[in-house]
Each structure stands twice: as C-alpha cells, then as structure tokens.
Amino acid sequence: MDRRQRQEPACKTETQWAVAVGRGGGGRRPGQPLAAGTCPSPTALLAGRQERFLLGNLQAHNQPASSRQVPQAGAQPGARKPRPTPAGMCSVPVPQAPLRRVAVTGGTHGNELSGVYLARHWLRDPRELRRPSFSATPVLANPAAAAACRRYVDRDLNRTFTDTLLVSRATPNDPHELTRARELDQLLGPKASGSDRAFDFVLDLHNTTANMGTCLLVDGAHNTFALHLSRHLQLQFPEVPCQVLLTRPPQSARESFSLDSVAKNGMTVELGPQPQGVLRADIFSRMRALVASALDFMELFNQGAAFPAFEMEVYRNLGGEDFPRTQDGDLAGMVHPQLQDRDYEPLQPGAPIFQKFSGEDVLYEGDSTVYPVFINEAAYYEKHVAFLRTEKLMISVPPLPPLSPTPTQVL
C-alpha cells in the first residue's frame, strides 16, 4: 500500500480549484453531478485557497466544544455552497494539451503483487496500454525488491522522491532505493526542474492488506484532473465500492515523496485486502480493469471531451494512530476485533480500537468521529501506524474544460 502526497507546484493557473463544501456524507451519491446552478461560480473557483480556508473551521470541530472557534457565516461544516476564498494558493494545473506521456507503474513496493505482475505482463505485451492518442509506458518500479518479494531492499522507495534526496550527490554507499529513485526521476521527471520533459501522468499501482476495496489516492482536493479521473472510475465500476482518499493531512507542509510526484500529475490505485507476496486473481483483474478505464478517460480528455462539475464524497487523511506499545517499543496489543476490517466506517470517541495482550481494551480518545483507513496494514507496523484517521467530506469539483474549442460532452 501507499499513501502519497504531492508537492504543490509553482503556481501556473488558478482557474481550477476543488472546493470543500462540507463534512460527512451528503444526500447526493458520490460522483453524481451537481444539479444545475450548484456548480461553484468562476469567481469562487478563481479565488483559490478555499480548501485551506475551510480547513480551519473543520479543525475547530475536532476540538472540544468549549474551545471551538465560531465558524464564519457560510463557512460552517455542512455548508454546501462554496464561498469566495482568499487568493494566492494554486492548484495542480489541469492539462492544457493532450496527455502523451503516461506511465503505469507497478512494483514500487516489491511484495504488492498485482502491480508487479501487471507491469511484468505489460512489459512483455503492452498492447492493452495503447490508445489512439497515446501509449502508456509500463514500468516495474523496483525490480530488485520485486525479485526478492519484499517491500524494499534498503529503504521505502515511495518515501524517497523528495527534492532533497533526488538532488543530493550520489555516493557508492547510497541505499538501493535512492539510486533507483534518481533513475525513475530521470525516466519520468525530472521533478526538481519542473521541466516539460516530465511525464504528464503517472498511475502508480499498490496493494494493501487492509479491507479497503478500491481506493484512489489523490494528493488533495486541488487536484481537479485526478478527481475527475476518480469519478470516472467510480462511474465505470458502480458494483465495487471505490473510495477517494486525499492523502495530504490538513496544513501539512511536508514535501511530497511518492513516485508519482516526479511527473506533472499522478494518482495511486490501492486495492485490498491482499496479503503481501500473494497474487489474487480477483484483485489482479480489478486492477487491470481500473487501469484500462483510467486510460480510456485520458483518451476521452485527449479527444476534447468536457467534464462537468460534480460533488464527491472523499476521505481526508488526518494522520496515523500507533499501536499500544511496551516500554521497549514492542507491540503491547493489536487492532481490536471490533475495528478490524471496518475501513471507512465511523469510529466514535470511546469505541475500542486496540486489544492489549493482557486482555485490556484501549478506547479511542479523539474528540470527534473519524473514519479509519489502512486498518492493520502490514507495511505500516514499522511506521508506527495501526490505522489512518480520516474525516469524511463532500467536496465540489469544478468542471474539467475541454482541450478543443468544440468539445464532446461525454457525461
């Protein structure tokens, strides 16, 4: 599994912006278009900073009632109409030209086998990745880790794509994954320069041991193109729950570190539950179909399709919760049976989250309901994360404008 964070790029355009409009599930089905007249006005969209502005209010609601700030009129959680926001913050720019350079990467973690074997298959036979306007490039991101069927050899590759690491001087003793990150940065980026040479989109394929079904990891609500792609996938696979997780915690200033951050844009597909080192046919087939549908969406975009605004239910990462531990740092307990496998379900304060080996329950001490994800993900034990807390939001995603002056309306 992986969660990813995108570095906010140098501001090139503020014409597109995803606008958070409320917490919790709304009455509208995720992915359903907004009714006429509810689409954020161009003025609001141009204003920028909506997300960060609203976050202050959302976080206030995670504090005890006595200490909460009074939300400003119109900005309270549940408000569905976006308001003008402070200007100056920029989004991931939507593509202004057809996507020609697209990569599908598997095996960024060598024991997440759906992506490993899809990449290997496509490297032998890439026909599935061809579309009329482009051919996606398959990449086995960490062949050494895949050969060893381990997440990584020396360090987590998908935490290695920071500018700091990528531009550091190479030495003979560099960890394997740092060397490989530089190679991938050269192949798919480079990230640091903001060069036009970078790939237009990287779709990175992961598995999780958590019971997360299909989860689409997008860096933030500002990534309009990735959210439209996510919505397309939700509509294409209505029979399978397909959730969107915004990976960047609120007000995080952390530099992006994931593989897809080297390209102009990207997204992670995370499928589970699947044990590390196991290839399940059902999950393999679902991932294959999701990739095909993602490429179809890009082809539609390249052909000049327009995509209208819509509202979408998303989960936003609030940070990790560690296991109970002994004084020497070892586990003192495990995920509670009442929490196990209940990804995306509400967790109320006071509910049990861990069961200690001594038999004692550990209760959730947060102030408000959260929606845990990546519950009991194998790869996170070493990162001291038993699950991620998220908040559930409804966001408004602005239209994705067509590339040509005479777009084809597809939705």
Place this chain on the structure above:
Amino acid sequence: MDRRQRQEPACKTETQWAVAVGRGGGGRRPGQPLAAGTCPSPTALLAGRQERFLLGNLQAHNQPASSRQVPQAGAQPGARKPRPTPAGMCSVPVPQAPLRRVAVTGGTHGNELSGVYLARHWLRDPRELRRPSFSATPVLANPAAAAACRRYVDRDLNRTFTDTLLVSRATPNDPHELTRARELDQLLGPKASGSDRAFDFVLDLHNTTANMGTCLLVDGAHNTFALHLSRHLQLQFPEVPCQVLLTRPPQSARESFSLDSVAKNGMTVELGPQPQGVLRADIFSRMRALVASALDFMELFNQGAAFPAFEMEVYRNLGGEDFPRTQDGDLAGMVHPQLQDRDYEPLQPGAPIFQKFSGEDVLYEGDSTVYPVFINEAAYYEKHVAFLRTEKLMISVPPLPPLSPTPTQVL
C-alpha cells in the same frame, strides 16, 4: 505457514497404531468415538503397517480405472473395519511417562505474527503455560527473522532440522538459520542421539495466508498421541472448523526437517487466513485458546486419563502443484478465482485451477478428486507450490492408554 514431516523413530513399540479405514468423508462426525465393537482389535493394532498396506489400495484409486488393482476384500475404500496388517512398521511411541518437558514455539517463521507475539508475551509472563504437572517453555524460534518481520534471514529455518544439517560441522559462513537450528536442537533435542534429554513435545505455531481456518499438522497416521491431541482440540472448539493434515506424502522417504522433529513428539498449529506481517486479534485469540487447550490435554494425560479409540477425518498430503510459468520461470498465471479460498473442498479433474495472464484457464489434469490446501500460500511461491493436493481419509485411531493402573476416564 508450515507443513512438517516426522522422521520415523527407531521402533520401540507397536502397541499403538493409527489405522486407515477409507477415503472420503464417512457418516460419522470427525472426532466422534467409534461405536462399541468397532474399535480396532489389539491384534490389528499390534500388527502394524496398516497404513502403508492400505496406501497401495488408495493410490490404485488415483490411477485410471483400467490400471487399478483390485482391492483385497475388506480393504477397499470406505471399509470401516480395520483388517490385520503386515507387521514390522513402527509408530511414534506413545508417552510412557508424564510429559514434563513441553515447548511452545512461535516465530519459526518471523512474519507469522500470531506465534511471534504469543511467544514474546509468554516470555514476559509465562503464567498461562503452567499446569499442575508441568510448565511449558515458550520459545521465540527465530528472533532475528522476527525482528526483521521476514520468514527467514538466510534460509527457511523449518527446513533445516535434518540430521544431515544438524550434525554438519559449523563454519563461520553458515546461514543464520543453520546456526539457529543447531541451537534449538541443543535446547529442545538433540534429535540425532535419540536422547532422553529431548523435549517430550513441541507445539509449533504458524500462520498461513490460505483460507485454512484451524489446521493441525501431524506427520502421519501413526502418531497416535498427536491425533488424540487433535481430536481433543476439535471437541473443544466445535464452532470452528478444525482440520487435521497428515503432512508426510505417501511412501515418502524424505528425512524430517521441521522444528518439532527435534523433540520426541510434536505438532504444528496452522491458522489462517492472515497476511504475513499482520497480527489479527481473532486469529491471535484462537491460537492462544488452542494452546491452552492443548496443554490441558497434556495435563489430563499426565494425570492418568485414558482416551478411547475413535475415527477421524484427515487430509493427507499428496504433493504440491506449481503455478503455470513462463519459459524463464516467472509466473504465467495465478490461482483461479474458482479455486481461491476453497481449501479442503473437492477439486475434480477438469476443473479450473489457474488463470493465465493471457486470459486462458488451466484445468486440473489429475485422475481423481483431490482436496487442495494451502491454496495461494505466500511462502510457497518460492517453493513452486500453488497448493497442496490432498486426499481425504477416514482413519481409526487406537486408544491412548493411561499412564497409571487406575486411570480417570475422561471422554
């Protein structure tokens, strides 16, 4: 996960013998005592070799009908009354004295976390392992692998307990697990000498990624004590399917290699499905309860309880089935969705077992119905095993005689 094979010991007694009486499920519930009069006669039990004698007939039924031998009267599959058998083959001797030296080993594979964390917990607080007549010793079998959360560091520890390896001369370049195997052999054995110093019983704790529920791995139908222990566990946990797998393939001459083979007797508890590197509370609790119940059984035996004969349904290992592979040895496909998670269910010739990445199905080409287990076990990819074929048998297990002249009848 692990499957184990026990070296047949030097013949000390032939007074106990498990007698195979037929293939497939019988009308009697597994673990149910034989009706009066159906218990194998002392004559039959003393005769020995019943299992190997019957195997010839069972194997004949795995051949095409045209080439089958005609079963001898009374020995055909489904016959429920044991017959006199050739003499000379010996069983694992049943204990002639109370079990005083019992070990419970976890972390023989470092990423099978139920046993790892049970062992670590008991090393801190061993009270659960105490009984009036003995205290079981907790052992973290491969601490280095557990610390790395890997199956092993250099080689599979649970394939390293052969006489050949254990008595080989130590060198500074020995694999980590060979050094550790020698240490464990000194602690729990030694195996080679047949010394009285060896532990009386080793209960080795494993997990599998396969959908196997509770599986008790016993080396063969000759291991009367382990089969009585297995039956006790089945009766104690009637709500959870609890199967017995005889691990030694028919007519195998392979030397035993598993950890518990260093002791006088032993058994492996295998619980799943659980991903490698994940600790599930439900499986942890079940393993803990199974160990407690196993120790209770040993206490009953030590206190002089007698255990009557019974019939039992078991699965016997017939060998592994590899994945379809490319010319260079890589996977060309995966376990078929129709087979995935269907451990212990009948697999008919002609049924799909693999789905190739090209989309083509691979059908089972065996001659007769088998019962796959360890389907899609992560640790077996490197061993070229997608699943183990087994046959389902009903066996008669002779009584376990009491230690004292005035036993307590407990069942």
